[in-house]
Amino acid sequence: MGIPTRQVQLARQPEGQIRASDFRVVESALPKPGPEDILVRNEWMSVDPYMRLGLGDRKGFLAPLQPGEVMQGAAIGIVEHSLDPAIPEGSRVLGNMGWRTRFIARPDQLTPVSSDVPPHWHLGILGLTGVTAYLGVEDVLAPQPGETLFISGASGAVGSIAVQLAKLRGARVLGTCSSPEKASWLLQEAGIDAVSDYRQETTEAFLAREATEGVDCYFDNVGGPILECLLGKMKPYGRIALCGAISQYEAGDYRRGPADFFSVIEKSLSLRGFNAFLLTPQENADIVEWLKARAVDGRIRPFETIVDGLDRAAEAFARLFNGGYLGKVIVQIHE
Ligand SMILES: NC(=O)c1ccc[n+]([C@@H]2O[C@H](COP(=O)([O-])OP(=O)(O)OC[C@H]3O[C@@H](n4cnc5c(N)ncnc54)[C@H](OP(=O)(O)O)[C@@H]3O)[C@@H](O)[C@H]2O)c1
Structure with a gap:
């Protein structure tokens, strides 16, 4: 019989804009875990734009996923079977074993997470999302009180944390989003100073x-x-701070740079890219502690959209590139 599990696989290489129908959900059974194995049931799963870079004709950054392979990504799960005292049954772990309901892993493939905050925070405000916002605002830009800081994708996962961090530093924060609902949410909930709907007006006109x-x-x-x-x-x-280029991810040449690059020389600009995946475990842990202190006492708030069920993960992923959501998208799994 085995242990039932379901996973989201790539069904075919997407052409152009990604669709939910490019994926399929497949049922299978796991073998009985061996003495060193850990059996994990995923409860929360992250859906991120960077995953697009491993699909279709994308060069570099991620190894291309082939049809029939499981979508890769981080998830928080509960340990259902373990003989390892460091990862006991009932504890929660962060795993990067793909979009699945259950999986078997070795202990070194799992990171135990603290249980004193809501588990899904470890994917959002205390996960890759929060760490990325920290790197851009605190490490790269370090805005000073009164400086003007502009954030594109301000209502997204990283953007909504970055807005708050920049406000805490005393900057005047401006940004873009794609709907009136997102604009009023950014003003009322995230505390942005002014926001532009880039589908209604040019960013040039807004900044003028x-x-x-x-x-x-x-x-x-x-x-x-x-x-x-x-x-x-x-x-x-x-x-x-060069964090990402989501507007280019559906194009074949997403690695292309901007026009008007001479402005960098003309104005003595500093451009710095950063990649949170290159942090050491200790660097990552230090940033998570810093974020946790501020999230626990409410100085920064997690903004999330929870999507219900593994079957809706592909649809949620496709929507990241077409209208998007408010805050961090997290899929909750109940099986
Ligand atoms: N450097 C790193 O280590 C690192 C780590 C994680 C993520 N990232 C990058 O950070 C960026 C944000 O990631 P996220 O997790 O916050 O994703 P997200 O929640 O999907 O947010 C992306 C935002 O971009 C906006 N957007 C989407 N398509 C757009 C387009 N064509 N033109 C303008 N805006 C568009 C979306 O909403 P609106 O259209 O409403 O504005 C959304 O708010 C991505 O580029 C991602 O790859 C980088």
Whole structure:
């Protein structure tokens, strides 16, 4: 019989815009765990834009996923079987074993997580999302009180934390999103100072109104035309944190750089890319502690959209590139 499990596999290589139908959910059975094995039942699963870079004709960054292979990504699960005292039954672990309901792993493939915060925080505000926002705001940009900081993708997972961190440092925070609902949420809940719906007005027009003297710091989540616009709007000696380029991920040439690159020389700009996956475990743990102190006492708030069930994961993933969600998208699994 075995232990029942279900997984989300790539059904075919996506062409152009990704669709839920590019994936399928497959049932199977796991063998009885061996004495060193840990059996984990996933409860919360992360859905992230970077996963798109492993699908279709994408060069570099992620090894391409083949049809029939399981989608990769982080999840928080509960240990159902273990003989290892360091990872006891009933404890929670962070695993990177793909989009599955249950799996068997070795102890070194799992990271125990603390149980004094809601478990799904370990995927969002205390996971890759929060760490990425920290790196861009605290490590790369370090905005000073009164400086103007612009964030693209402000209502997304990383953006909604980055807005709050920048506000805590005393910056004037501006940003973009794609709907009036997201704009009012950013103003009322996340505390942004001014926001532009980039489907309704150009970022150029918005900045001509809201940043007449230019922008000191830019947190770039999206690349593409918004990055090109910002290069022209930065103040001399401005700083840009290159976090991601989601507007380019559905294009074959997502690695392409912006036009108007000469502005970097002309204005003595500092551009710094960063990759949270390159942190050492200790560096990551130190940042998580820093974030946890601020999340627990409410200085920063987790903004999340919870999607119900493994069967809806592919649909949620496709939507990241088309309208998106508010905050971090987390799939809850109940089986
Ligand atoms: N460097 C690192 O270590 C690292 C780690 C994690 C993530 N990232 C990157 O950080 C970025 C944000 O990730 P996330 O987890 O916050 O994802 P997310 O929650 O999906 O947020 C992405 C945001 O970008 C906006 N967006 C989507 N398509 C767009 C387009 N064509 N033009 C302009 N805006 C668009 C979306 O909403 P609106 O359209 O409403 O604005 C959304 O708010 C991504 O580029 C991701 O790859 C980098």
